[in-house]
Amino acid sequence: MFAGAALLLLWGLALSPVTEQATFFDPRPSLWAEAGSPLAPWANVTLTCRSPLPTQEFQLLKDGVGQEPVHLESPAHEHRFPLGPVTSAIRGLYRCSYKGGNDWISPSNLVEVTGAEPLPAPSLSTSPVSWITPGLNTTLLCFTGLRGVTFLLRREGEDQFLEVAEAPESTQATFPVHRAGNYSCSYRTHAAGTPSEPSAMVTIEELAPPPAPTLTVDRESAGVLRPGSPASLTCVAPLSGVDFQLRRGAEEQLVPRASSSPDRVFFKLSALAAGDGGGYTCRYRLRGELAAWSRDSAPAELVLSDGTLPAPELSAEPATLNPAPGALVQLRCQAPRAGVRFTLLRKDAGRRWVPRVLSPGGPEAQFELRDVSAVDSGNYSCVYTDTSPPFAGSKPSATLELRVDGPLPRPQLRALWAGAVTPGRDAVLRCEAQVPDVSFLLLRAGEEEPLAVTWSTHRSADLVLTYVGPQHAGTYSCRYRTDGPRSLLSELSDPVELRVAGELKPQEEGAAVQAFAPMVPSSGLRFHAPLQR
Structure with a gap:
């Protein structure tokens, strides 16, 4: 089996410059790829x-299919796979x-071997964010699978390359960026060589002040608190340090603080x-x-009542x-007098939290629950x-x-590609629901176990099939479920067909039954199971 690679996080709890830093280990x-000659890559x-x-x-993998593993006599950190001249049989x-241990680790970055010019496009990404502001060192990272090249950075609207890096x-x-605009990069193997295809465009914005963080009330503080109770709030910025x-x-x-x-x-x-x-x-x-404060977060409410x-x-x-699913429900809270602040409480499966706070001015507050579904079920006060x-x-x-x-309303599943997927590429499917804070599940027709599970605070999530091969061809649906003791499951979405370009070769039939699990992203929990028939 292929094990999903994990990030090992070593985080300090005190906000000192040393312990604040996180150490990531990516296995x-x-x-x-290395060319025998830069003149003929x-x-x-x-x-x-x-x-x-x-x-x-x-093990080397080509077009989504694992090749014969190589066993070494002694442990090593590196192995070279000579391909020789690139012919039609080598391209991929x-x-x-x-x-x-006993498991195959999630696969490496992708290297495209075309045997043709212009060379395949590199990728371009931003670090730490895709915007600039005074005091922030934003950079662009241009990456390709071919080693020993010269990288070229271009800004849209300008004829010449802005930066050249060997x-x-x-x-x-890595290129520092100081101006807003649309950027792309390419590379060449020698000074007189033709630049590669350009990367996809990356947009850099200029933001002053920086964008707002998010502030949330921690779960144990989300109900109605009594005076004398403790409370905890979490503030998350779009960048570190x-x-x-x-x-x-x-x-x-000025209150005590900690960090993970x-x-x-x-x-x-x-x-x-x-x-x-x-x-x-x-x-x-x-x-x-000289650093400026960011915009304020959206307010987070602490509710106290004696x-x-x-x-x-x-x-x-x-x-x-x-009420019937999809109906509008109005909950009306009536107080003996005006000029007070109203809080609607909901308790479900042992958990109590505050979904709404209103200050209407009069003695009555009206809370609307629109397009209700099973997720709105609960005890309200x-x-x-x-x-x-x-x-x-x-x-x-x-x-x-x-x-x-x-059941919960049916989600919608959309394929974020057109036509047949090229073997070796990733296939991304977007599952869209009507409620946030749920887990999204990707399922293949005829199989009960989900291929991908992603929790999201938003109303949609991208479900990824990595390194697609012929074994991934089929029909897929998605659904979502609420978390907690009283978990609810939605209906299945309408199906989406995934077609893979080319046909499975006879010698590949035995090797094409395994797929790979990508890394767990920092923005949410994602698990991709091996795909097997």
Whole structure:
């Protein structure tokens, strides 16, 4: 079997410059091509596979199909696969893998061997973000599978290359970028050589101030808190190595903080006072004397109530507590007087949280649940609190149990490619749902186990089949499920057909039953199972 490669994260909890840094270990190998002569790059080609860990077994993969593994007499970090002159039988998309313990590690980067000119396009990416602002060192990274080339950077609208970088011992070059615009890169093997096909365009924006971070109330603090309770909020920036600030209104909140990653911080509020409820925001800035603060995050609400005021009344319209899927439900919270802040509470499977907060000015707040589905089922109540001292709060209202029957709404699955997929490329399918904070599952017709599972805070997720080969041809659907003790599962989407260019050769039939699991991305949990027939 092929094991999904894991990232090993060693994170410090204190916000010191040393322990704030995260150490990432990527066990995937790297693959590159070397030309016998830069004047004729396809005349004599060798592929080199390098593993970060010593191993006795390497494997080359071509067009999505594993070749015969190579067993070495003693462990090594590197193995060379001579291809020789590039003919029609040699052309293709290559990756490599190695054996770590009893499992094959997820495959390397892709190297395209075409045997033709212009040379295949490189890839262009940004680091750490795709925007520039004063004090930030944004760079563009141009990468190709051919080692020892000269890289060329171009900005859209300009005739000449902006930067030229030689990389005699590397497959990539880094370019600093100081102006907004659309950029692409290419490369050549010698000074008089024809540049390769250009990379896809990358857009760099100029942002001042930097974009807002996100602020969330941690799960244990998401309900109605009593004065004296602790609370925790998490602020996440779009890049690492920044200073954070928690604010309530225009005032900075000097509270203890901790971190598990250099792009985020946990603000710890202890023994909340009665007036500490309400909206909080956070912001960040680059480390430097002239760095500007980012835009403020969207507010995150802390709800405090001491339970000393009379309970409000909560009613539903329509009066039925078993509405049809897709209906509009209005929950009306009525207080004895005006000028208070209303909070709608929902409890489901032992978890209580705050979905809405309103300050209407009158003695009544109306909370709308649009296009309801089974995910809206739960026990609802409401409270109200004074917005001025002594910040008294009510007891919770009587509970209304809302139940919406039926499965979750059907998602939509879209293929992010056109026509047949070239063997060796990745196939990306986008699953779109009507609710956020769910796990998306990709399934193949006739199989029960999902091929990919991705959790997302958004209403969609990209599900990836990596290094597609003939064995991936088939029909796919997606569905999503809610997490927690009371997990709900949606209906299957309409199917999408994946066709793979070319046909399976007889000698490849036995080798084409395995696929690979890519890395776990930092933005969410993703698992790709091996694809087997």
